[in-house]
Amino acid sequence: AQRVTQPEKLLSVFKGAPVELKCNYSYSGSPELFWYVQYSRQRLQLLLRHISRESIKGFTADLNKGETSFHLKKPFAQEEDSAMYYCALGGSNYKLTFGKGTLLTVNP
């Protein structure tokens, strides 16, 4: 069965500090992983996907198949990064399984 685990419900850091949002997955096939972000009062939007290997807004995520992880990292957090972050696993027929999300707060 597909499963996505985000162990931290809340994460609080100071501006300029590094941030890492953890995501672990369980999937028998070849995984396709995503990070979605939801800013306050806005819709869910794609932040990045592992196959594109892009860096968006300074965030990166590396797929580690050995550890079944896809942690999201940013070296220097900004206040505007405060949002809800969801890790998602793509399955058959474009279905996404979401983790429970991590609320990131970046303090000034």
Next chain:
Amino acid sequence: GAVVSQHPSRVICKSGTSVKIECRSLDFQATTMFWYRQFPKQSLMLMATSNEGSKATYEQGVEKDKFLINHASLTLSTLTVTSAHPEDSSFYICSATAPVTDTQYFGPGTRLTVL
């Protein structure tokens, strides 16, 4: 970029009535559309997968007779909550998969309150 709209953004209805929510992909033809439900401070739960011209595929535990999905065209899917009850009150979100990139774009959601 690809935009997905939902209408209405919020609706309040009486118990026992039916409510229809529309999901539209505004500038692309969606290969597939999805309906999610989100409870307060919780993650998105996939309810069903909607494909144009065919019956929706429902996730386990989702009553298909309760949540009717119609996918009339490549840009429109509707979710009708039939005989709504207070426990159906929730935030309903749709998404549409764009061709080529297969990226899911999300609507802004519809807040349903059943009195």
